[in-house]
Amino acid sequence: MKWIIYFFTFLSFGLNSQSQETALLPKINGPRLYGARPGKIFTYTIPATGAEPLKYEVLNLPKGVKVNKKNGVISGVIKAPGEYVINLVAQNQFGKTSKSFTLVIGDKLALTPPMGWSSWYSFGRNVTLDKVIRSAQIMKEKGLQKYGWSVIEIDDPWTNQPAKNDPIWEKLKLKADGVYGYYEGPDNLPERVGSVRNSKGELIPNKFFTNIKKFPAIMHEMGFKAGIYSSPGPLTCGGVAGSYGYEFVDAKFFADSGFDYLKYDWCSYGSLAKNNSKEELIKPFRLMSDALQAQKRDIVHALCQYGMGNVWEWGNESGGQLWRTEGDVHDSWQSVRNAFKKLSDKAVYVKPGNWNDPDILQIGAVGAQSSGKAGKNHLTFEEQRTVMSMWCMLSAPLLIGADMEQLDDATLSLLTNEEIIAVNQDALGKAASLVKTSDNTEFWTKEMEDGSLVLGLLNLSNEERNVKFPFSFLQLDGSQKLRNLWTKVDLGTFKDEFETAIPAHGIVMLQLRKSN
Structure with missing residues (x-):
């Protein structure tokens, strides 16, 4: 009996050593492409894992673009439209790797869903610049940047709140019937009251x-993109100053400061909209999109309007790149289940x-939007794995909501599986x-894009179950090669069906390829 134990101990040690050795080698993660506009400033950080220090090189860079060889940030301006094929290179003491890009x-x-972190579920209305910068530092220290997590977004409330006697409070009380609008104040943020514009x-x-x-300069130096928040209304949801009437001024302010991403939240604009028509819903977002496109740098425009008017049908007409399809999600199974x-x-x-x-992803310590401080997640670990899986399957933007100060190994494991992230970042879109x-x-x-099929087997029951997957469900014939993307294990070739155990509210993500 002892020799069996010794054999498996030796085998396990060998596999662990091999795994550790592989982890030391440089590997370039992330999508195979990146989109920018002609004549606009853009930045892209090469996401690469491996033992530090890593050195970066990019071959065939077009005129006007450079790479920082220490942090892998590609930046610059390309004037002529077209597709420019370059070669990304990452190297350390253990090896060298390259990737066509x-x-x-x-x-x-x-061109692939944005990835990053937002302050809202970490700090809510208690957000400060120091907390956001510290969160970015932890993300860098923990290696999240190496997997493509790049946007650091300051959410509500970073501007000042108008004084209680400001006429805007009375004006916003007059609104069309049936039009949704939400804002807080005037007494909710006493420490953030002051003049709203210079x-x-x-x-x-x-x-x-x-x-x-x-x-933005601090984020760029760290290799991140800088994100900011505003509203098309006079007030944000939290009750501080928004962008109404100053759209081009604010767009220029964001661009000149160096911001790369704008979350634009409907909020008090509901007091100004005439009705719920498609034209009225598009109007404020199109105005800001035009203002952003007139600036010197690329700024991704994220619409936040909770799915009103079937936004998925017309969001692209607004000039934005992503749009909220639901109200705020929470760390409960029913909430995340309804969202996906x-x-x-x-x-x-x-x-x-x-x-x-x-x-925003309900993974890790969240909940500050309600309590003022992030805490224990009310989703089980398997439910949080399902959240990550479904957001990736849906090609949804991936914004981490977790308080980085409370980041644990379990949460980190959900955010650093490059095979799961690759499903989200697939160029087919x-x-x-x-x-x-x-x-x-x-x-x-x-x-x-490579012709494979990713399958998510989701157990909706409250207990672990064995699930059979007949290939006929997907009109698949013949044998299929299966890979478990969470465990990164090739399961082998199967004919007709596959069976597996799935935890309560859990998911198994498989990649299927037809066997020759």
Whole structure:
């Protein structure tokens, strides 16, 4: 009996050593392409894992673009439209690797879903610039950047709130019947009350964000992109100053400061909209999109309007690249389940530069939007794995909501599986659809650029179950090669069906390839 134990101990040690050795080697992650507009400033950080220090090189860079060999940031301006094929190189003391990469210079941004972090579920209304910068530092220290997590977004409330006697509070009480509008105040943020714009018409940051203009440069130096928040209304949801009437001023302020991403939240604009028509819903977002496109740098425009008017049908007409399809999601099974189930039949509206957004990932320590401080997640670990899986299957934007100060190894493992992230970042840009429901199990499929099929087997029951997957459910014939993407294990070749155990509210993600 002892020799069996010794054999498996030796085998396990060998596999662990091999795994550790592989982890030391450089590996370039992320999508195979990136979109920018002609004549606009853009940045892209090469996401690469491996033992530090890593050195970067890019071959065949077009004129006007450079690479920082220490942090892998590609930046510059390309004037002529076209597809520029370059070669990314990462090297350390253990080896060297390369990857073909295409800069697509045209009229589309966000050719793959944006990835990053947002302050809202971490800090809510208690957000400060120092907290955001510290969160970015932890993300870098923990290696999240190496997997493509790049946007650091300051959410509500970073500007000042108008005084209680400001006439805007009375004006906003007058609104059309049936039009949704939400804002807080005037008494909810006493420490953030003050003048809202300077003599140039620029937004004045509140006392917790006095160095807001320096924030993008700090992020860029760290290899991140800088994200910011505003509203098309006079007030944000939290009740501080928005962009109404100053859209071009604010767009210039964001671009001149160096921001790369704008979350634009409907909020108090509901008091100004005439009705719920498509034209009225598009109007404020189109105005800001035009203002952003007139600036010197690319800024991704993220619409936040909770799915009103079937936004997935017309979001691209607004000039934005992604749009919220639901109200705020929370760390409960029913909330996240409703968010992704709503998108089960809307894959037709998803393509590169057009992303349905079910909201920020409910993974890790969240909940600050309600309590003021992030805490224990009310989803089980398996439910959180399902959230990550379904957001990736749906080609949804991936914005981490977790408080980085409370980041644990379990949460980190959900955010650093490059094979799962690759499903989200696939260049084909298709979203998964629900193709079959059988015996309390949902079968979701997503087509990949390489011709493979990703299948999500989702157990809706409250207990672990063995699930059979007959290939006939997907009209597949012959034998199929299966790979488990979470465990990164090739399962072998199967004929006719596959069976596996799935935890309660858990998911198994498989990549299928037809066997020759």
